[in-house]
Amino acid sequence: MKFINLFRLVGSELAVDLGTANTVIFVTGKGVVVREPTVVARRKKSKELLAVGGEAKKMLGKNPEEIEVVKPLVDGVIADFDAATDMLKYYFRQLSQHGGIIPRLSGPKVLVGIPSGVTEVEKRAVQEAALSAGARQALLVEEPMAAAIGSGLSVEKADGQLVVDVGGGTTEIAVVSLAGIVINKSLRVAGSEMDEAIVKSTRLKHGLLLGEATAEEVKMAIGSAVPFPSEKSYVVRGRNLEKGLPKSLKLVSGEVREALAGVVREIVAAVAGTIEETPPELVADILKHGIVLSGGGAQLYGIDKVIAEETRMPVWMVDDPQDAVVRGLAKLLRNGKLLEQVKVTRGLR
Ligand SMILES: Nc1ncnc2c1ncn2[C@@H]1O[C@H](COP(=O)(O)OP(=O)(O)OP(=O)(O)O)[C@@H](O)[C@H]1O
Ligand SMILES: [Mg+2]
Incomplete structure (x- = not known):
């Protein structure tokens, strides 16, 4: 009897934040067991999986002709169904073999986060990917709701x-009340667009072509939405566009801030726009509580300050912002009543 209880409790419930940049998986009783970039590497012809997560991300831009490095999600939704399924299958299998966490025959019950305002087809794809990867049941929860709970x-x-x-x-913006999403905006502009903006500005200004991963490093090291107390710099290596040869260059935080300004403005304008559309009673509530900021991209230095200034509202950055969604999904695994209220669709197999 004890064994069965343990089996059911520890065994079969997973929360999955299938993010565009990172996949985070939580297992009941174990905590977060996977936190990896959402990237897979596979053979082009046979589609045989070669690497997943961090290992695959390292291959980005360095792969030979016969290997493709794929990001299964673009703008929050599945862009390559097979890659997404293979990635989840890999993790589910890893968990069942090594940790003995997932009972192999019954498969896990899985809660997956999806962006708000995606199409039925896009929702279905996430659910199907989880089921094809071996889930016994796949329930969907909108990411802003999960982030709020988390x-x-x-x-x-x-x-x-x-x-x-x-x-x-x-960038998911949502007003939540009575276990529902009252107003939401899903902007397909976030961390990746910041990286692209750095690539573009370095190309135009310095004639230097940076890889995507390098641009992300620059953003994390010296990127900001407001000036730092003292200017920072970062040395990058890229390809000189004129000569086609490698070249090193020192980028300074001021120019990176300028490069990011457009993306920051778009995000802040969407937040302000959402507040404008919110009924007055709810605006009063928001003013009382402040705006809650989560997600990895929210860690851009000073973006909280810019949002606070533009909206004239207090802004709170959540602890471990990158895990807010999976934390919310994990809480829902323990709170069946709330899950019934907030889940999007049900898929039983
Ligand atoms: N210190 C930092 N400064 C700026 N950006 C950061 C920092 N740390 C992480 N990021 C960015 O956060 C983003 C990843 O955040 P997160 O893991 O929340 O995204 P995701 O859930 O995978 O994506 P989405 O929710 O859009 O599908 C990446 O673009 C990454 O570069
Ligand atoms: Mg996310």
Whole structure:
């Protein structure tokens, strides 16, 4: 009897944040067991999987002709169904073999986060990917709702709360009240667009072509939305566009901030626009609580300050912002009543 209980409890419930940039998997009783970039490497012809996660990300831009390095998600939604399924299958299998966590025959019940405002087809794809990867049941929850719950907000109350999750592919902005999403905006502009902006500006200004991964490093090291107390610099290596040869260059934080300004402006304008569309009673609630900021992209230095200034509202950055969605999904695994209220669709197999 004890064994069966343990089997059911520890065995079969997973929360999956299938993000554009990172995949985070939580297992009941174990905590977060996977936190890896959403990237797979496979043979082009046979589609045989060669590497997943961090290992695959290292191959980006360095792969020979016969190997392709794929990002299964673009702008928050599945762009390559087989790659997404193979990646999940790989993780589910790893968990069942090494940790003995997942009972192989019954498969796990899986909660997966999806961006708000995606199409039925896009939702279906996420659910199908989880089921094809071996899930016994796949339930979907909108990411802003999961982020709100993961940030510790009491979403069931008649009390408006504004959540902004800046991820890799999408910025999710939502007003949550009474366990529902009252207003939402899903902007397909987030961390990746910041990287692209750095690539573009370095090409135009210095005639130097940077790889995507290098641009992301620059963003994390010296990127910001407001000036740093003292200017920072970062040395990059790229390809000189004129001569086609490698070249080193010192980038300074001021120029990176300028490069990022457009993307930051778009995100801030979307937040302000959402507040404008929010009914006055809820705006009063939001003013009382402040705006809750989560997601990896929200860690861009000073983006909280810019949002606070533009909206004239207090802004709170969640602890470990990159894990807010998976934390919310994990809480829902323990709270069946709330899950019933917030889940999007049900897929049983
Ligand atoms: N310190 C930092 N400064 C700026 N950006 C950062 C920092 N740390 C991480 N990021 C960015 O956060 C993004 C990833 O965030 P997150 O893991 O929340 O995205 P995701 O959930 O995979 O994507 P999405 O929710 O859009 O599908 C990446 O673009 C990454 O470069
Ligand atoms: Mg996310």
